[in-house]
Amino acid sequence: MLLLIPINKVIHTVTNNQNITAVLPFMAGIILIVLSTILTLIGGIIPSRKAAKQDPVLALRSE
Numbered sequence: 001m002l003l004l005i006p007i008n009k010v011i012h013t014v015t016n017n018q019n020i021t022a023v024l025p026f027m028a029g030i031i032l033i034v035l036s037t038i039l040t041l042i043g044g045i046i047p048s049r050k051a052a053k054q055d056p057v058l059a060l061r062s063e
Contacts, residue, residue, distance in 0.1 A: 001029065 007022045051059065 001026075 001024065004022050004024060011020055011022060012018055
């Protein structure tokens with residue numbers, strides 16, 4: 001939310017138009033944070049489960 005202040009300054013400077021502003025509703029920001037967290041967890045859990053099932057010696061030998 002704090003990043004909207006400098007972003008709006010840049011938009012107003014570049015376009016010379018005070019009617020255009022960037023807006024991020026509070027709930028949309030929360031939803032984006034939750035989605036990012038879920039995707040990060042999924043991206044970490046899948047490879048870690050695959051690695052946990054492998055024999056460490058074979059896994060290191062294949063690299």
